[in-house]
Amino acid sequence: MSDPKFQKTLKPVKSQGSDPAFFSVWDIHAYYGESYIVQGVSFDIHEGEIVALLGRNGAGKTSTLRAIARTDDPQIHKGEIWLDHEPLHDMKSFEASRLGLALVPEDRRIIPGLTVQENLELAQIEGKKGWSIERLYELFPRLGERKNQIGVTMSGGEQQMLAVARALAKDIKLLLLDEPYEGLAPVIVHEIEKTLEDIKKLGITTIIVEQNAIAALHLADRAIIMDSGQIVFDGTAQEVLDNDELRQEYLAI
Numbered sequence: 001m002s003d004p005k006f007q008k009t010l011k012p013v014k015s016q017g018s019d020p021a022f023f024s025v026w027d028i029h030a031y032y033g034e035s036y037i038v039q040g041v042s043f044d045i046h047e048g049e050i051v052a053l054l055g056r057n058g059a060g061k062t063s064t065l066r067a068i069a070r071t072d073d074p075q076i077h078k079g080e081i082w083l084d085h086e087p088l089h090d091m092k093s094f095e096a097s098r099l100g101l102a103l104v105p106e107d108r109r110i111i112p113g114l115t116v117q118e119n120l121e122l123a124q125i126e127g128k129k130g131w132s133i134e135r136l137y138e139l140f141p142r143l144g145e146r147k148n149q150i151g152v153t154m155s156g157g158e159q160q161m162l163a164v165a166r167a168l169a170k171d172i173k174l175l176l177l178d179e180p181y182e183g184l185a186p187v188i189v190h191e192i193e194k195t196l197e198d199i200k201k202l203g204i205t206t207i208i209v210e211q212n213a214i215a216a217l218h219l220a221d222r223a224i225i226m227d228s229g230q231i232v233f234d235g236t237a238q239e240v241l242d243n244d245e246l247r248q249e250y251l252a253i
């Protein structure tokens, strides 16, 4: 943020003419120290859309999500991020979170020592309240059954459910899911897929990063493929499913 080239006063680039997109990333360049990783990424997302962000290991997907969520690393040296007319690029992660951005990281970050219920209650204190805990237990019955269990002692799949539920406990505008199926048995993947389908029906704008590209493409409306820190494809999920060459080159499926 200290880079003098960083222009705080720019208008949303895509707002000229018609309405700006609900969520817009414009030409972001992000670094870990000297390492230049996110190299000019731009895309728009409409409200309610589900976008799969795909690409090989090391392509820069997690770094892009972290840049959007305004975590301390990577640092954005240039570019803009707009969520519902608010400039996320000018914000710290807690401000972005307060504004309705929820990142569910790969490692899930369930709070040690707290029960399932306490993890959810804490989320509601941190942000503007979203779903009630009762409603979250309806969507995730397993969490309801385990509400007094210490969160980190649950299985990987259950912890993933808790991580997603915790995001929904706040009033969110954009959900970022980093590899929600990672390390989970196929039957659990299927269960979480069903939950994400339910969330999809509620119209929550979502970006899902997944190595399990087929599962993500079935859920998503759109697909963005990254390679070496840049976007190499932006189109419909169906186009990716239909394009063998594209899948072999960038997704190895």
Ligand SMILES: Nc1ncnc2c1ncn2[C@@H]1O[C@H](COP(=O)(O)OP(=O)(O)O)[C@@H](O)[C@H]1O
Pocket (backbone or CB within 6 Å): 032, 035, 037, 055, 056, 057, 058, 059, 060, 061, 062, 063, 064, 073
């Ligand atoms: N904390 C970090 N410091 C330095 N380089 C990093 C850091 N995290 C990731 N990288 C590098 O950034 C590149 C993109 O990583 P990442 O965004 O995690 O990719 P993906 O999520 O697509 O697998 C990789 O080359 C990785 O080594």
Ligand SMILES: [Mg+2]
Pocket (backbone or CB within 6 Å): 061, 062, 063
């Ligand atoms: Mg990653």
